[in-house]
Each structure stands twice: as structure tokens, then as C-alpha cells.
Amino acid sequence: MRILVTGAAGFIGSTVVDRMLADGHSVVGLDDLSSGRMENLAQAAADPRFSFEKGDITATNLADFVTRVRPEVVAHLAAQIDVRVSVADPLHDARLNVLGTINVLEAARVAGASKVIHTSSGGSIYGTPTALPVAESAPPAPESPYAAGKAAGELYLNVYRATYGLASTALALGNVFGPRQDPHGEAGVVAIFGTAMLEGRPTKIFGDGSTSRDYVYVHDVADAFARCLPAEAANGLRLNIGTSVETTVLDLHSRLARLVGVPDEPQFAPPRAGELQHISLNVDLAAREIGWRPQVDLDTGLGHTVDWIRSRLGGSAGTGA
Numbered sequence: 001m002r003i004l005v006t007g008a009a010g011f012i013g014s015t016v017v018d019r020m021l022a023d024g025h026s027v028v029g030l031d032d033l034s035s036g037r038m039e040n041l042a043q044a045a046a047d048p049r050f051s052f053e054k055g056d057i058t059a060t061n062l063a064d065f066v067t068r069v070r071p072e073v074v075a076h077l078a079a080q081i082d083v084r085v086s087v088a089d090p091l092h093d094a095r096l097n098v099l100g101t102i103n104v105l106e107a108a109r110v111a112g113a114s115k116v117i118h119t120s121s122g123g124s125i126y127g128t129p130t131a132l133p134v135a136e137s138a139p140p141a142p143e144s145p146y147a148a149g150k151a152a153g154e155l156y157l158n159v160y161r162a163t164y165g166l167a168s169t170a171l172a173l174g175n176v177f178g179p180r181q182d183p184h185g186e187a188g189v190v191a192i193f194g195t196a197m198l199e200g201r202p203t204k205i206f207g208d209g210s211t212s213r214d215y216v217y218v219h220d221v222a223d224a225f226a227r228c229l230p231a232e233a234a235n236g237l238r239l240n241i242g243t244s245v246e247t248t249v250l251d252l253h254s255r256l257a258r259l260v261g262v263p264d265e266p267q268f269a270p271p272r273a274g275e276l277q278h279i280s281l282n283v284d285l286a287a288r289e290i291g292w293r294p295q296v297d298l299d300t301g302l303g304h305t306v307d308w309i310r311s312r313l314g315g316s317a318g319t320g321a
């Protein structure tokens with residue numbers, strides 16, 4: 001199959017690219033490199049079935065590019081990913097995440113693609129659910145511009161399916177972690193804690209550390225994309241992609257400190273406004289529709305992530321493991 005991956009140089013996008021290539025597909029990656037890095041695509045670049053285009057998903061000539069590529073499936077991961085950036089500048093967020101997504105859908109339609117796989121956010125679109133783990137049947141109740149933008153993308157997905165026959169699936173991801181995650185933003189607590197611990201810097205927890213998230217390993221996320229490639233797979237559905245397990249920030253910090261071999265002694269700062277308290281995702285629908293279940297447990301995934309951060313830092317960081 002020929003697949004276009006937007007956001008290909010990013011943390012999750014590059015992992016999806018590697019998985020698609022490993023499965024024998026040919027892949028074209030698109031990324032404006034605003035936060036993505038070409039080094040994430042080093043492995044892919046050595047594969048003759050991969051090519052890369054530096055470009056913007058909001059560009060007016062996106063459809064020309066996608067028409068030249070002629071993908072059967074578009075895996076759409078390019079986005080502004082920071083909830084706090086969306087709160088500070090909702091228009092910027094909507095330009096990328098709403099108009100950008102419509103532009104990708106339109107380009108896919110014009111180019112004759114059979115399917116778009118959209119990347120939604122299970123960690124934010126449900127707002128503050130009444131019961132956990134939350135299932136797809138719960139109504140979206142965004143509490144941030146980022147979440148609203150992701151939910152809007154899902155609505156347009158449905159419109160393109162109903163109006164133009166473009167098949168689609170929205171993958172509502174939990175808190176994704178793993179190798180290649182950027183520790184420099186505000187998102188990605190595993191990368192932030194892990195890098196700080198390995199560099200011997202203090203770690204900071206906002207609030208008392210009792211907030212909880214559903215952490216899912218990036219290779220499991222790539223597996224969900226792979227299973228959604230056939231046009232008929234989960235067509236028209238949102239699938240939660242998580243583990244159904246709530247992990248508190250305190251627990252995550254302890255696990256990472258143990259793996260790195262440093263004292264479990266975070267500093268505490270005042271809680272940040274607008275953060276969700278607790279979230280976990282019911283993933284039964286993904287199991288039923290595409291046979292997906294998370295395969296990598298938290299400690300195993302954290303171990304791989306710490307190994308990767310350590311190798312990036314030159315192998316000398318940290319004292320333990």
C-alpha cells in the first residue's frame with residue numbers, strides 16, 4: 001500500500017512511518033519540521049520505499065502535492081500538540097488543527113485516497129468524564145481549544161465520509177510515551193522526568209502528584225494505525241487507544257526514578273489551571289473492531305524509553321540500571 005504520513009518527523013509520526021515500512025508499505029512523509037526532527041527519520045531514510053517532503057498541511061497547494069503522491073491512505077498526525085499553547089492562542093491552534101485537518105481531508109479527497117486515519121486525543125476530548133475508564137459512547141466535552149480542535153477534526157472526518165465517501169477512523173490516543181518524545185515542550189512528562197533524572201537535574205511535579213493519566217507505549221499506537229489501514233477497518237469510528245489503567249504522576253515519577261537509579265524526590269509546584277484530574281480509556285471497541293490491545297506494559301515501555309534517552313545523552317547519564 002502507498003501511505004502518506006503527515007507529521008512524519010514527529011515522535012509518533014516517525015514511529016508510524018517505521019512500522020508501515022516494516023510491514024512492506026511504501027511511505028511518503030510530510031512535515032514542516034516545526035517541532036519534528038529529521039533524525040527521527042534516520043532509519044526510514046535508508047529505505048528506498050520512503051521519501052520525505054518538507055511542507056505545511058495548511059498550504060493552499062497541499063492537494064497538488066497529495067495528488068502527485070497518490071496515497072491510498074493518509075495517516076494524519078501533524079498538529080499543534082500543546083494544550084497550553086492552544087489556551088494562549090486558540091486561533092493558532094485552530095488554524096493548524098482544524099483548518100489543517102480539513103485541508104488534509106480535502107487533499108485526500110481530491111487525490112482519490114480511500115481513507116484518512118485521524119489522530120484525536122482520548123486524553124482531552126471527553127473533558128471530565130463521569131465514569132472511568134471512559135468509552136467512546138461518552139459525549140465529547142472539550143475543556144480546551146486543543147480538545148475542541150481535535151473533536152472538530154472528528155466531525156469533519158464524518159462529513160467527508162458521508163458526503164464524499166472517504167473512509168476514515170479517528171484514533172483517540174491516551175498519553176503516548178516512548179523513544180523520540182521531545183522533552184523540551186510542556187507535554188510528555190515521561191520524556192521530561194526521564195531526561196532530567198538522567199542529567200541529574202531536579203524534577204518538578206505541579207500539584208500534589210495525584211492526577212492520573214492513561215500512558216500508552218508509542219509502538220502500540222503505531223500498531224493501531226497499522227490495523228486501521230484497510231478502508232473498511234473501523235470505518236466511521238473513533239477508537240480509544242490506551243491501556244484502561246490510571247497512573248498517577250507520583251507513581252510514574254517513582255517508577256522512572258527506580259529505573260534510572262536516582263532518589264524518588266520530586267519538587268512540588270502549584271497546580272496548573274485547567275488540567276484534567278483523572279483519565280483512563282476503555283479500549284474494548286478497538287479490541288472488537290481491529291483486534292488491538294496494548295502489548296507493552298508500563299515498566300517495560302519506561303525501560304525502553306530510559307534506554308533511548310540514555311543513548312541520546314551519550315550513555316554516561318544516570319547511575320543505575
Ligand SMILES: NC(=O)c1ccc[n+]([C@@H]2O[C@H](COP(=O)([O-])OP(=O)(O)OC[C@H]3O[C@@H](n4cnc5c(N)ncnc54)[C@H](O)[C@@H]3O)[C@@H](O)[C@H]2O)c1
Nearest residue numbers: 007009010011012031032034035036056057078079173176
Ligand atoms: N503525544 C501524545 O500523548 C498525544 C496524545 C493524543 C494525541 N496526539 C496527537 O498525535 C499527533 C502526533 O503528536 P506527537 O506527540 O508525535 O507530536 P510531535 O510534535 O512530535 O509531532 C507533530 C509533528 O507535526 C509536525 N507539524 C506541526 N505543524 C505542522 C504543519 N503545519 N505542517 C506539517 N507538519 C506539521 C511537527 O513538525 C511534528 O513533527 C498529534 O496530532 C497529536 O495531537 C498525541
